[in-house]
Amino acid sequence: MNSLRQILFLLGKDLRIELRKKESLVSMAFFGALLLVILNIAAGVDNQVDADAGAGILWVAVIFSAVLGLGRVFAREKENGCVAALLLSPVAPGEIFIAKALVNFILMVLAQLVLVPIFYVLFGSNFSGGPVALLPILLLVNLGFSTAGTLISAISAGTRRNEVLLPILLFPLLLPLTALAIKATAGVLAARPLFELRDQIEPMIAFGLIFSAAGYLLFPFSIRED
């Protein structure tokens, strides 16, 4: 009970900072939208994109914009030595991990609330599958991304080249998850029912769970100074 209250407190703190400064969310949504527009231009004047290419376009925009948000959550704590304060406080590192992963999860969901409609406005005429069926896929990727991303952003924030290093370390780890998501999304865009896509969705669930557990166990080692 106590640890739940601590997690909610940390989560509230980060969300309040985000609400007042709006730096992560605005840059995530803006950059994602920008990518979608660039890819729409790249698709040519007749804009004939099939389901496979459409899924790729959506996920390029989503993961590249997500990296912007993931980097900020830890860089902010580093700025005034707040990590040391967090570690001194009577909160276990595992709880900090859960709170930060939740922040990232929420930021990704909010950014996607902007990006998916823009995606449908720009490319939607090509697809018969509706945006609602995308929801489970988006949430599963967010789970994997926010847990692995929290762990890796704690590492990259401890180096000299934070912004460059985060995608370099994170994308190889998340490559399989992204590939599965693109495949499943292509199925959704082609209006196939979700239960036909369980070959992709089941490994995505496994991926989320494994990275949650690994992140929870390894996170203390990546922020604690000895």
Added chain:
Amino acid sequence: MPGLNRPALLPALAGLLIPLAIGMIFFYAPLERTMGIIQKIFYLHLSLAATAFLSFFVACISGIMYLLRRQRIWDARLAASIEIGVVLTTLVLISGSLWGRPIWNTWWTWDPRLTTSLILWFIFASCLILRSAVDEEGRRARFSAVMAIIGFVDVPIVFLSARLWRSIHPTVIRSEGIGLEPAMLVTLLISILAMLVFWAALFRLRCAQYHQENRLRDLQQQLQH
């Protein structure tokens, strides 16, 4: 403690075994019926792949041991195995492509094994970039230990998810037995053995170099104070 001034038994053994393996590949193993001479790359390809995978396994174990024990020697082992693993995986990808071009008529295809090797290459190469970006010794060791562990955890998922794509990679070692001519099998085993000894020699050498480097840095610090 490993030193550089020990007699070089392993390198000498590797120096004997690798020419022996290459000799057996070209003069002892029979020519494959359909693929012909191109099949000979398989002996090296599989030995490289086996030792590359061994490197990442050793890196993961060293990472766990470092986080538990916090001894420098485990960091040296981790760094050595990741470096060797990246080099070996590069060679696996190159030798596989050379074989795939005439046999599959393409340099690259998204097959489970190819995908897994490529993703592993990316993960552990990024780990080397990470090591170069952190100056402080303890922090570098902790970070690369975390990356080595989580990178290795990724392997089963990568393989599982890649399995869903159709596979055209030959499976020589199956559950019902090994689909190889006895002479080919002997050649393969000698090649793997040669590569393992070579791996051990490289690993020992690199660990000893890291050990030396650390001692030199300690000495430098003592002189400054």
